[in-house]
Amino acid sequence: MRILLFLSLVLLALPGSGAPARSVIEIWVWGGPSQLETFDPKPKASRDYNNGLKAIPTNVRGVEIGEMLPKLAQQADKYSIIRTMTHPQNGHETATYLMQTGREPGGGMVFPAIGTVIAMFKSKEYHGDIPPYVILTVPKGRFSEIGFLDEQYAPLVTGGNPNANTFEVDGIVPPGGLSKEANRQRFELLAQLDRFDPDGALPESRTFIAAGKGARAVLEGDAAKVFDLSLESKEMRDRYGRNSFGQACLVARRLVEAGVPYVTINAQGWDSHKRHFETMAQRTREMDQAFATLLEDLAEKKLLDTTLVWWSGEFGRTPKIDWNPPWNGGRNHFARCFSAVVAGGGFQGGKVVGESDATASNVVQRPVAPQDLLGSIYELCGIDPDGMLPNPRNLPVTILPPESSAGRLREIYKPGAELKK
Amino acid sequence: MKTMALAMLLGAVLAGGTAAASVYVQKEPVAVVSDLDKLLAEKWLVAGVGAPRAASDSVWVRRVYLDLLGRLPTVEEAQSFVGNTNPAKDRMLVRRLLNEPAFNDYWTLKFADMLRVKSEFPINLWPNAVYVYQRRIHDFWGNHESCAHFAAALLRASGSNFRVPEANYYRALASRTPEGLAATTMQTWFGLDWTALSQREKDEFVKFFASVRYKPTREWKEEIVYAEPLENAAKLTLPGGEAVEVAAGADSRKALADYVEQDPDGLLARAMANRIWSEFFGRGLLNPIDGMNRDATADECDRAILDYLAQELKKSGYDLRRIQELIATSALYRAGTSAKPEEVEQLRRNWALFPIRRLPAEVLEDMLRDLTESSFAYSSVIPEPFTYLPENARTVTLADGSISSAFLLLFGRPARDSGLRAERNDDITAKQRLFLYNSGTLYSRINRIPRRADLKGLRPEKSLERIYWLFYSRGPTPDEAEIIRKALNQYSPQERWRMTANLVWILLNTEEFLYQH
Numbered sequence: 001m002r003i004l005l006f007l008s009l010v011l012l013a014l015p016g017s018g019a020p021a022r023s024v025i026e027i028w029v030w031g032g033p034s035q036l037e038t039f040d041p042k043p044k045a046s047r048d049y050n051n052g053l054k055a056i057p058t059n060v061r062g063v064e065i066g067e068m069l070p071k072l073a074q075q076a077d078k079y080s081i082i083r084t085m086t087h088p089q090n091g092h093e094t095a096t097y098l099m100q101t102g103r104e105p106g107g108g109m110v111f112p113a114i115g116t117v118i119a120m121f122k123s124k125e126y127h128g129d130i131p132p133y134v135i136l137t138v139p140k141g142r143f144s145e146i147g148f149l150d151e152q153y154a155p156l157v158t159g160g161n162p163n164a165n166t167f168e169v170d171g172i173v174p175p176g177g178l179s180k181e182a183n184r185q186r187f188e189l190l191a192q193l194d195r196f197d198p199d200g201a202l203p204e205s206r207t208f209i210a211a212g213k214g215a216r217a218v219l220e221g222d223a224a225k226v227f228d229l230s231l232e233s234k235e236m237r238d239r240y241g242r243n244s245f246g247q248a249c250l251v252a253r254r255l256v257e258a259g260v261p262y263v264t265i266n267a268q269g270w271d272s273h274k275r276h277f278e279t280m281a282q283r284t285r286e287m288d289q290a291f292a293t294l295l296e297d298l299a300e301k302k303l304l305d306t307t308l309v310w311w312s313g314e315f316g317r318t319p320k321i322d323w324n325p326p327w328n329g330g331r332n333h334f335a336r337c338f339s340a341v342v343a344g345g346g347f348q349g350g351k352v353v354g355e356s357d358a359t360a361s362n363v364v365q366r367p368v369a370p371q372d373l374l375g376s377i378y379e380l381c382g383i384d385p386d387g388m389l390p391n392p393r394n395l396p397v398t399i400l401p402p403e404s405s406a407g408r409l410r411e412i413y414k415p416g417a418e419l420k421k
Numbered sequence: 422m423k424t425m426a427l428a429m430l431l432g433a434v435l436a437g438g439t440a441a442a443s444v445y446v447q448k449e450p451v452a453v454v455s456d457l458d459k460l461l462a463e464k465w466l467v468a469g470v471g472a473p474r475a476a477s478d479s480v481w482v483r484r485v486y487l488d489l490l491g492r493l494p495t496v497e498e499a500q501s502f503v504g505n506t507n508p509a510k511d512r513m514l515v516r517r518l519l520n521e522p523a524f525n526d527y528w529t530l531k532f533a534d535m536l537r538v539k540s541e542f543p544i545n546l547w548p549n550a551v552y553v554y555q556r557r558i559h560d561f562w563g564n565h566e567s568c569a570h571f572a573a574a575l576l577r578a579s580g581s582n583f584r585v586p587e588a589n590y591y592r593a594l595a596s597r598t599p600e601g602l603a604a605t606t607m608q609t610w611f612g613l614d615w616t617a618l619s620q621r622e623k624d625e626f627v628k629f630f631a632s633v634r635y636k637p638t639r640e641w642k643e644e645i646v647y648a649e650p651l652e653n654a655a656k657l658t659l660p661g662g663e664a665v666e667v668a669a670g671a672d673s674r675k676a677l678a679d680y681v682e683q684d685p686d687g688l689l690a691r692a693m694a695n696r697i698w699s700e701f702f703g704r705g706l707l708n709p710i711d712g713m714n715r716d717a718t719a720d721e722c723d724r725a726i727l728d729y730l731a732q733e734l735k736k737s738g739y740d741l742r743r744i745q746e747l748i749a750t751s752a753l754y755r756a757g758t759s760a761k762p763e764e765v766e767q768l769r770r771n772w773a774l775f776p777i778r779r780l781p782a783e784v785l786e787d788m789l790r791d792l793t794e795s796s797f798a799y800s801s802v803i804p805e806p807f808t809y810l811p812e813n814a815r816t817v818t819l820a821d822g823s824i825s826s827a828f829l830l831l832f833g834r835p836a837r838d839s840g841l842r843a844e845r846n847d848d849i850t851a852k853q854r855l856f857l858y859n860s861g862t863l864y865s866r867i868n869r870i871p872r873r874a875d876l877k878g879l880r881p882e883k884s885l886e887r888i889y890w891l892f893y894s895r896g897p898t899p900d901e902a903e904i905i906r907k908a909l910n911q912y913s914p915q916e917r918w919r920m921t922a923n924l925v926w927i928l929l930n931t932e933e934f935l936y937q938h
Contacts, residue, residue, distance in 0.1 A: 093542035108596040108604060110543055110838035131852055139827075143542045144836035151833055151846045159827060168861055170827070171852070175861035186923050192904050196445075196933040201762040204777050207849055208932050214851030215858055392843050393712075395616060 019382025020346030020417045021308035023256040024118055026264040027249075027291065028140060029313035031092070031271030032338075034331055036319060037280045039339040040083045040360045041066040049319050049359045051277055051329070060350040068284035071292035077350045078295045078304065079343035080412045084354025084363040085312065087370050090333045092271070095314035097143050102371035102385075102400040109397070111389075112147030113140075114374050115262045117399060120153045121383045122261035129218040130172075130226060131156040133262045134255055136248040140266060148391045155264070162229065162247035169227045172218060187216070226258050227251060239293045246290040253297055256307050270313060273330045276321070295343055308345025308380055312373070313338070319359045337363050340373060342409070346380035346417035353412060369404040376409040379419040444477060444895050445938075446757035451475045458752040460729055461772055464722035468771040473756035476775065478503045479895035480757075480938065481511070484775075485749055487937050488701055489518040491527035491784045491817045492791065496875075496887060499894035515749045519742050525562040530783060530817045531700060532558045534845065535609060536593055539822030539837045543595040547642040548808065548821065550582040550589050555820035557586035567739035568693050572610050573682035577675050579647045581638070588646040591633055595838060602630040609840060610681060611660060612692030612705075614712030625658040629677045648672040661686035687731050690739070694730035697744045699842065701754060703776045711841050718770075726772075758938050777938040778847045782832030785935070786816040792891060792925075793866045794873055831856055849935070857930050867929060871921040881909055881917045885924055892928040 036042055041055035041064065055064040058076030065073055065081070089095040094105045100113035119133035126132050133155040139145075146154045160168040167173065174183075191198075197205035218224075229237060229247060232254075240246040245267055252263045267287065272279040291311065298304040316338025317331035337356050343349060354366035375385040378399060385400040385408075410418065442448040450472035453462045465472060476484070482502040486494040494502070502514060518524055533555055537544050540551050561571045578587035591597070594605045603626045604615035615623065632649040650670045657665050657673060659680050667673045681689055695713060699705040706727040707713040719727075730744055737743035748754060756775045760768050768774040780788070790796060796812040808824055816829070822837035831853055833846030856863065870876070870891075876884045885905055889897045897905065909920045928934055 093545070097542055105543055106596050106598075106601075108594070108601055108839070110595060110836070139830065144830075144838065146836075148839075151848055152850055154830075154852075156852060157827060157830070170862055171856040171858075171860045173861075174859050175864040186926060189904070189908055189923065190927045190930055193901060193927050194931040194933070195901075196931060196936070196938065197759065201759060202765055202777060204779070204849075204936065205932060208854075208935075211849045211851045211854045215854035218851070218855055219859060392841070393614070393616065 019380060019419075020306065020414065021344075021377075021380045021382075022306040023260060023308070024115075024262050024345065024377065024381065025252050025256060025294070025307060025309045026115065026262070027267060027309070027311040028264055029267050029270050029287075029311065030096075030140065031269060032095075032313040032315045032317055032333055033270045033283075034272070034276065034280060034317040035083070035334075035337070035339040035356075035360050036317075037066045037068055037277075037284065039065050039069075039081045039341060040356055042319075042358060042360050045319075045359045048321055048323075051321060063350065063352055066284075068280065069288045069292075071288045075292045075295045078299060079309070079341050079349050080347055080351040080353060082340045082342065082353045082368050082373065082409070083337075083356050083360075084365070084367050085316075085338045085340050085370070085373065086363050086367045087315070087335050090315065090335050092314060092333070093143060095333070095335055096140060099312065099314045099370050099374075100140070100143075100145065101147070102374040109391075109395075110143070110147050111397075112149040112153075113143075113145035114377065115155060115264055116145050116147065116149050116153045117389070118262045118378070118381055118383065119155075120149055122381070123153070126259055126261050128259050129214075129221045129223040130255065130258060130260050132260065133264075134158065134260055135264045135266060136251055137162065137244070138266055138268070140264075148393075158227070158251075161244050162227075162251050163242060163244045167227050167229060167247070167251065169224075173224050173227055174219070226254050229254075236297075239289075239297070241286055241289040241293070243286050243290075245286050246293075249290040249294045250297075253294060253301075253303070256298075256303060257301070272317070273332060274327050276317070276327075276329055276331045298344065304344040306345060308347065308377060309343040310340065310373070310377060311342075312340035316360075319361045337361060340368075342373075342376070342412070346414050347376075347409075348412045348414055351412045353409060367404065367406050368409065369406070371400045372403050372406065372408050375400050375403050376413070379408060380413065380417060382419065384419060384421060442477070444898055445480050445759065447475045447477055449475055451752040451755045453752050455747065455751060457726070457729065457747050460722065460726045461751065461753055464726070464771055465773050467720075467722060468767070468773070470768055470771050470773045472752070473768070473773045473775075475755050476757045477895075479893070481755060482514070483894040484754070484937065485511075485515060485518065487780065487784065489515070489527070489745070489749065490521060490523040491530070491781075491787065492523065493788055493891075494894055496890040496894075499890060503895075511755070512746075512750050515746055519745060522563075525559055526815065526818050528562050529555065529559045530819075532561070533820070533822070534835050534837055534842075535696075535840050536590070537822070537837045537840045538593060538820065541823040543838055544593050544822075546582070546589055546593050549642070550592065551821045551823075553583060553586040554589040554593070565740060565742065568734075568741050569682050569684050569689055569739040572689060573678040576606070576610075576681055577672070577678035579672075580645060582644050582646070583640070585646075591646045592635075592644065594840075597633075597635065599627045599630040599633065602633060603627045605840065606630075606677075607660075608711045610692060611688045612695055612707075612710055612713040614709075614715050617712060617714045622660075626660065628655070628657050629673050632673060648674055660688055684735070684739075687735065690731035690734045691727055693739075693741065694734050694744055695727055696842075697741060698727075698730065698748060701745075701748050702772075703778045703847070709842060775938070777936045779832075779849050779935055780937055781845065781847070782829045782834040783816040783819065785832055786826075786828055789863070789866065790816070793869045795866050795869055828856075854930070857935075864926075867925050868922055870925045871918055876921070881920070882906070884921060885909070888921070888924055888928065892934050 042050050043055045054067045056067045056073050057064055058073040060076040063076050087098055089098050097105050101111040103111045115133050123132050135155045135157045137158045137160055139157050158169045200206040200209050240250045248265045252265055255263045298307055315333055315335035318334045322330050355364045357364050378385040386398050389397050389399045482494050482499050538551055538555050540546055540548050575587045575590035578585055578590055580588045582589050582592055594601055607613045607615050634647055634649055636645050651667055654669045655667050657667055659665050665676045667676050684690055695705040695707055696710050699710045706723045707716040707719045734744050753772050758775045758777050760774055769776050835844035886896050912920050
C-alpha cells in the first residue's frame with residue numbers, strides 16, 4: 001500500500017527520461033575542505049591567510065586554482081567552480097544535514113539526503129542488480145541518509161578497502177573457500193528445507209521469496225565483477241592512485257558504467273583543526289590525482305555527458321590561520337563562504353560561479369545556497385525540486401525548499417539542459 | 422455469560438480448515454478463556470471467521486521469549502516447556518519472563534525508540550545525557566513503575582540534562598519550539614498525530630509548553646531545562662477538553678503532568694495499551710499507534726478491546742506488565758500463522774491469525790551472537806568522545822541510537838529521529854538476504870557454530886537435531902531428518918562437519934528463523 005503510493009508519487013514528479021544526467025557521482029569531502037588550498041586560492045592575501053601558497057593557471061584562460069592541485073588544473077575545462085557556497089551552519093552534523101538535504105535542521109521532520117532521493121526517482125528506469133545508491137566505503141555518519149523514505153532506497157555501504165588485493169564488498173563479493181558446485185548444492189538444500197511458507201500464502205513470505213530471488217540474481221550475475229578491480233589494467237589503477245580514495249574513484253566509474261544512478265565516495269580526514277597544512281599536503285595529493293583522473297577517464301569513455309560529478313564538504317575552513325597552540329597552524333569550521341565543484345551531466349566546464357572577497361571570507365557576488373546547488377543537480381537529473389516528496393505521513397512537502405533569490409545554477413547549464421516541466 | 426456460550430459454540434468452527442497438526446499448529450483451536458479472549462471471540466463471530474487453530478508449543482515458546490526477552494529460548498528452556506503438561510504452563514512462563522532482567526533490557530530498547538534516545542543529529546542529546554536518560558527508562562521497567570507516574574515525571578522535569586535524567590524529555594526532539602514539544606507530547610503519551618488535530622486544539626495545547634527554556638552551563642554540552650514562571654494567571658484547556666487554572670508564577674507544565682498522572686479521560690491508558698498491543702501483533706487496535714486519531718479501519722470490537730485493556734491498565738495502577746501478561750496469555754497470542762492466501766487478510770483484520778514479521782535488527786544480532794557464541798565489540802567515532810562498548814554487552818542494551826553498525830543499519834534499526842513506530846523497518850530486502858547468503862564476516866562467525874561445546878562429541882544425527890532446536894525450538898520432522906540424512910551420506914565421515922556448517926547456513930537463511938511467527 002505504502003509502496004504503491006510512493007510509486008504513484010514518484011511517477012508524477014518524474015517528467016520522463018531525456019534528462020542530461022543518468023548517474024551522479026558525489027565526492028563528499030567529509031570534515032570540510034579548505035577553500036583557500038583548493039578552488040579559491042588567495043595568493044595576494046597575507047601569509048596569515050595563504051601561508052605563502054600560490055595559485056596556478058589551469059587549462060582554462062583566466063581560471064586559477066590552488067598550487068596543491070596541479071593535475072586538476074589540467075582538467076579545468078571539464079568542471080565549473082562555485083566559489084560562493086554559503087549557509088549558516090558551522091557544526092558538522094547540522095551542516096552535513098543542510099548540504100545533503102537542502103533543509104535547515106529542526107522542524108520535526110528529518111528529510112532524506114539527495115542520494116536516496118535520486119536513487120528513488122531513478123529506480124523507475126534503473127533495474128540493475130546492484131542497489132541504486134552505493135557508498136564507498138563508509139557511511140557519512142551523524143545522520144541517516146534515508147530520512148523518511150522507503151528502506152529499499154537506503155544506500156549499499158560497501159565497507160572494505162578498494163586498494164586491497166580483493167575489494168571485499170560484504171555480501172556481494174562471495175567469501176572464499178566454497179566452490180560454485182558446493183554453493184549450488186547448498187541452495188538446493190535450502191530450497192528443500194525452507195518450509196515455513198514456501199508457496200507464499202502470507203504476504204510477508206512473498207516479499208521474503210522475492211527478496212531471495214533478487215539476492216540470488218546479484219550472486220549469480222555479474223554484480224561482483226563491478227567491484228573486481230583486477231579487471232582493470234595496472235596502468236589504469238595506477239592512474240587513479242594506489243590508495244583507498246583513488247581506487248574508490250575507479251570503482252565509482254565502474255558503477256556508473258553499470259548504470260548505477262548514484263554513487264558517493266566518502267573522502268575522509270579533512271577536518272584539519274590542527275596542523276592544517278601537513279594534512280592538506282597529503283589529502284590534496286590523493287584528491288588531485290584521483291579526481292583529475294576520474295574526470296579525464298569519464299570523458300575518454302564518453303560518460304561525462306551523462307554523469308554528473310559534484311565535489312563538496314559540509315563547509316569550508318576559516319580563512320585566517322590560527323598559529324597559536326594547540327592549533328599550530330589550523331583552520332576551523334567556516335560555512336559563510338566556501339567552494340564546491342560540479343562537472344558533467346549537463347553542467348558546462350571551465351566556468352567560475354560567484355566571487356569571494358580578498359581573503360575568501362565573504363561572498364561578494366552571486367551567493368549559492370545549499371538548495372540551489374542541490375536543486376540544480378536534481379534538475380539535471382530530470383527531477384523537479386519543487387515537486388512533491390512522498391512521505392509516510394502524506395504531508396505536502398516538496399523535495400527542496402524554494403530556491404534562493406540568486407537561484408539555481410542555470411548560468412552553467414549546457415544549452416537545452418534545463419528541466420522541461 | 423452470553424459470550425461464554427458463544428465461545429463454546431465457536432470452538433467447533435475452525436478458521437484454518439481441518440488439516441492435520443504440524444510442527445507449527447495443533448489440531449485444536451485456541452482456548453477462549455479470559456475476558457480478553459471473549460472480546461476476541463466476539464470479533465470472530467461478528468466477522469464469521471471462527472476460532473483460529475492454536476500454535477504448537479514449540480512455536481509459542483519461541484514467540485514468547487522473542488517478544489518478552491528479545492532472544493530465543495535455549496534448547497533446555499524450549500524442551501522443558503514443550504515437555505511440560507501443566508495446563509497453566511503458558512501463564513507460568515509469561516509471569517516468569519516478565520520478571521527476568523532481560524525483559525527490562527528489551528523493553529527499555531522499545532521505549533528508547535519511542536523517546537528518541539540518541540546522541541547526534543537531529544536529537545543531539547549528547548553521550549552523557551543518553552546514558553542517564555536510558556538508565557532512567559531502564560529503572561522504569563525494573564522498578565515496575567506506573568507508566569502514568571513515569572510520563573508525568575518526564576513532563577514536569579526541570580534541571581540539568583546530566584543530573585536530572587527526566588529533563589532530557591525536553592531535549593530529545595528535532596524541534597524544541599513550543600509547538601515541537603506539544604506535537605511530540607501528543608504523539609508520545611496520547612498516540613495522537615499533531616497534524617490531524619484542529620487548529621484550536623493545537624493552539625490550546627501549545628500553551629502548556631510556551632514557557633520552556635534552555636540555558637547552557639560552563640560544562641561541555643550541559644544544558645539546563647527550566648520553565649519561565651507564568652506572568653499572569655491563565656486558563657488553559659487540557660487535552661480532554663476540561664479547563665485548568667494555572668496561577669501566576671506557576672509552571673503550566675505541572676498542570677499537564679498532573680492531568681497525565683491522574684489520566685481522568687484515559688488518554689494515556691489507551692495510547693499505552695494500544696502501543697503494547699502493537700508490539701505483540703505488529704499493528705495496533707487503532708493505527709498508526711502514534712496517530713490513533715487518523716485511524717480509519719477500527720470497528721466497535723477493536724475499540725471495545727482497547728477500552729478493556731485501558732481499563733485493566735488503570736485498575737493495575739498503570740503497571741504495563743499487566744497488559745503484557747493479558748496479551749501474551751491471550752487466545753490470539755496462541756493462534757497459528759497460516760491460512761489460505763485469499764483468507765489471510767480478512768483473518769488478520771479480525772485478529773484470527775498471528776501475523777508474522779521479520780525480527781528486529783538488534784534481536785537478530787543477539788541471536789547470532791548467542792548461536793555463534795562469539796562476542797564482538799562496538800566501537801564508534803560518532804558520537805564524540807570515541808565510544809567503545811564491552812564485548813559482553815548485548816545489542817538490545819545499546820543505549821545510544823547514534824552508535825550503529827553496518828548490520829544494524831542494514832536490518833532497519835530506527836534512526837530515532839522522530840520516535841514514530843514506522844521508523845523501525847520490519848521488511849526484508851534483497852540487500853539483507855544477500856548479506857545473509859553471502860557475507861564474509863557472517864560466514865566466519867557462523868562457522869563457529871559446529872564447534873560449540875554442546876555440539877562437540879555428538880553423533881552427526883544428534884548434532885543436527887540439536888541445531889534444529891537451537892534455531893527453531895523444535896526437532897526436525899521425519900521428512901526433514903530424511904533430507905538431511907541423505908545429504909549427510911554424501912560426505913565421508915571425516916568431511917561430515919561440512920554438512921553441519923551447511924545446515925547452519927541453511928537454517929539461518931530460512932523464513933522460520935528470521936521471522937517472529
